[in-house]
Amino acid sequence: MSENAGTGRGRTDGRAARARATRAKITAAAAELFTTAGYAATSIGAIAARAGVSEQTVYYAFGTKKAVLAAALDRAVAGDDEPVPTLERPWARAALADPDPVGQIRRQVAGAGDIYLRAAPLLDAVRGAAPADPDLAEVWALNTAQRLTVQRAFTEALARKTPLRPGLTIETAADTALALQSPETYTLLVHTRSWPHTQWLTWSETTLTTLLTTLPPPP
Structure with a gap:
């Protein structure tokens, strides 16, 4: 049982790390586009393309463009994504x-x-x-x-x-x-x-x- 539990934790930790890395890529791409092209001119599709992910991934991770901006701003201010x-x-x-x-x-x-x-x-x-x-x-x-x-x-x-x-x-x-x-x-x-x-x-x-x-x- 302990081996299965450990494997389960490993899979969970791996998924969480990948999700965190994906969010970081998206917020970095969004910050770059918001500062160069402007917020209004930047679409979710453009953010996804710059981050190398699908639009659905952006929506799944954040829900809205405003949420992407808030996360990008929090990360820029803090220097990391720790809450x-x-x-x-x-x-x-x-x-x-x-x-x-x-x-x-x-x-x-x-x-x-x-x-x-x-x-x-x-x-x-x-x-x-x-x-x-x-x-x-x-x-x-x-x-x-x-x-x-x-x-x-x-x-x-x-x-x-x-x-x-x-x-x-x-x-x-x-x-x-x-x-x-x-x-x-x-x-x-x-x-x-x-x-x-x-x-x-x-x-x-x-x-x-x-x-x-x-x-x-x-x-």
């Missing part, structure tokens, strides 16, 4: 746990930078197309809400380590961080104005420290 929220990712946990407020800001900026290196083009495609597409508007609104939740958690942690600027509430500080570390700002400075990624990191650290705290800006 782990941003605030439970190692980089975010390290930022929250850092006793030094300057260290926290540096860690959270680095984490955001890593995300935008992967996801900024796809985020920009979603944001640009959202006004004309209710599905994308919903996806974009959810992404913005998730980013605000992360920034609020970082701001609350920061306020426990050092005073915020006089008159600055947690909510306003979180909104400020949301704007400064938004994909729109990253795209404007790095992609449009051709800042090196490292320059954006330094600017973000300095600006967040100056606008949110009474600490001197980092050297």
